[in-house]
Amino acid sequence: xGLVEAIVLAVLAASTPLLxxxxxxxxxERAGVLNLGLEGMMxxxxxxxxxxxxxxxxxxxxxxxxxxxxxxxxxxxxxLTLGLAVNQVAAGLALTILGVGLSGLIxxxxxxxxxxxxxxxxxxxxTDLPFVGRILFGxxxxxxxxxxxxxxxxxxxxxxxxxxxxxxIGDNPASAHALGYPVLKIRAAAVLFGGGCAGLGGAxxxxxxxxxxxxxxxxxxxxxxLALVVFASWLPGRLVVGAYLFGAVTILQLHAQGAGxxxxxxxxxxxxxxxxxxxxxxxxxxxxxxxxxxxxxxxxVFVPDR
Numbered sequence: 462x463g464l465v466e467a468i469v470l471a472v473l474a475a476s477t478p479l480l481x482x483x484x485x486x487x488x489x490e491r492a493g494v495l496n497l498g499l500e501g502m503m504x505x506x507x508x509x510x511x512x513x514x515x516x517x518x519x520x521x522x523x524x525x526x527x528x529x530x531x532x533x534x535x536x537x538x539x540x541l542t543l544g545l546a547v548n549q550v551a552a553g554l555a556l557t558i559l560g561v562g563l564s565g566l567i568x569x570x571x572x573x574x575x576x577x578x579x580x581x582x583x584x585x586x587x588t589d590l591p592f593v594g595r596i597l598f599g600x601x602x603x604x605x606x607x608x609x610x611x612x613x614x615x616x617x618x619x620x621x622x623x624x625x626x627x628x629x630i631g632d633n634p635a636s637a638h639a640l641g642y643p644v645l646k647i648r649a650a651a652v653l654f655g656g657g658c659a660g661l662g663g664a665x666x667x668x669x670x671x672x673x674x675x676x677x678x679x680x681x682x683x684x685x686x687l688a689l690v691v692f693a694s695w696l697p698g699r700l701v702v703g704a705y706l707f708g709a710v711t712i713l714q715l716h717a718q719g720a721g722x723x724x725x726x727x728x729x730x731x732x733x734x735x736x737x738x739x740x741x742x743x744x745x746x747x748x749x750x751x752x753x754x755x756x757x758x759x760x761x762v763f764v765p766d767r
Contacts, residue, residue: 466592468712473596473604474670476708478503478662478679480607482686483693483700484614485658490690491618492651493631495760497553498538500683501560502656503663505530508564510664511571511674520579523668524603524661531660532653534560539652543645546762557683565676572675579603579669603665608701610658615697627651631756634763644763659683681734688737695755710736 482503489496506527514523538556541547579601582588588599618624627647630637634644662682667674685707693699 466595469596471712471715472705472708473600474708475711476704477604477607478665478670478682479686479689479707480701480704481603481610481662481665482659482683483689483704484607484610484697485655485662486686487690487693487695487697487700488614488618488627488658489651489655490759491631491695491756492627492648493634493756493758493761493763494542494648494652495549495553496535496538496556496652496655497550497687498534498556498560499553499655499659499687500679500681501557501564502531502534502659503560503679503683503686504564504677505534505560505567506660506663507666507678508568508571508663508674510660511576511667512567514576514668515571515574518576520577520668523576524664527660527664527668528657529660531656531658531663533656534660535653535656538656539649542762543649543652546764549760549762561677568674568676573673575673576668578672601669603661603669606661611697611701618697628756631758634758634761634765638763638765644765648763659686662686685734685737688741691755692740707736 482499486496486499509530510523510527512523513526514520517523534556537559538552541552542549581599581601582605584598588594590598616624618628626637626642630642630644630647638644663679666678671678689700689703689707692703
């Protein structure tokens with residue numbers, strides 16, 4: 462039971478940054494924008510989040526710095542793609558390269574330093590319950606926030622009028638513009654929200670997952686988060702399942718290495734990314750016959766008539 466509990470706790474921790482980043486990207490793509498700069502936003506969130514927490518001694522300020530870094534990167538992406546009508550794929554890839562390089566510069570002075578990680582919830586008697594106590598009532602604030610964020614996004618997209626407008630813009634921006642909705646402003650707001658979520662997901666890594674910063678510590682999680690949105694068919698509920706599934710693959714490959722399986726460690730380390738490719742191939746083949754559930758205008762540049 463102790464081993465199972467440890468594995469579940471590790472899966473929850475490994476899944477949280479994926480869920481935070483993917484939740485924001487889901488909103489962005491529902492608005493019809495494809496942001497491939499998620500990896501750059503996450504690593505910038507990690508660098509700025511750790512710097513903020515180290516300099517102030519506050520995990521909360523560090524998290525806000527991570528969110529701010531993600532929003533700043535998203536503002537650059539929005540300016541290029543929505544303001545200047547630059548190709549979204551090219552701008553996103555450039556943003557990832559920029560984020561990786563800039564985060565290395567910002568975090569260079571903090572490599573090797575450590576901070577006190579985010580505290581975990583503790584409710585007397587309840588948290589000490591066997592198995593379920595630590596899993597349900599002993600997590601850090603980021604874990605609970607990620608679940609609350611997905612629930613809020615689900616309500617926003619399917620119950621709030623603003624969410625319905627955002628989905629309409631993703632499906633048919635020309636019609637939404639004809640009805641008087643500010644397509645570019647709403648898309649820009651969605652991009653900034655997605656950037657903030659990505660920055661928070663990146664900040665989680667040095668603030669709670671591992672209490673130190675190293676260059677490139679996101680290790681491709683931004684790309685996995687992008688694949689996770691497709692895996693979830695742009696549905697918030699499936700996003701939670703997918704995030705924990707990918708987190709489980711990440712953790713199980715570590716336990717498999719520790720158990721001494723006669724498989725090269727490099728191959729085991731590639732399992733999360735291999736699983737991502739397999740899932741995308743299966744989904745692509747399934748949708749080729751059933752039709753895509755993606756927003757109709759995803760990735761397309763929209764220039765409204767002035």
